[in-house]
Amino acid sequence: MEHILSSCTTALTQGRYRWRHDSVLQELADKLERERTKKRPRQKPQMIQFVKEGQKAPKKLQPTSSV
Numbered sequence: 001m002e003h004i005l006s007s008c009t010t011a012l013t014q015g016r017y018r019w020r021h022d023s024v025l026q027e028l029a030d031k032l033e034r035e036r037t038k039k040r041p042r043q044k045p046q047m048i049q050f051v052k053e054g055q056k057a058p059k060k061l062q063p064t065s066s067v
Helices: 009-013 016-037
Strands: none
Touching: none
16 A cells, blocks of 8 residues: 555556556445435425415414423
8 A cells, every 4th residue: 555655656557546546436436326225214395385465374383392
């Protein structure tokens, strides 16, 4: 590893830089794919209550909190 970090010309000609780079990218790609395909609970879509012109919006229930 020290040879790779010190810019060793032999490591460069043998493709070790590319191999290391590709290995890191492959690991990242695998992790991203696992997260992308992970099952997640579906959230119920929130509905928007539209108010017609001239009408008042219905009062929202305020959550009660105890101190």
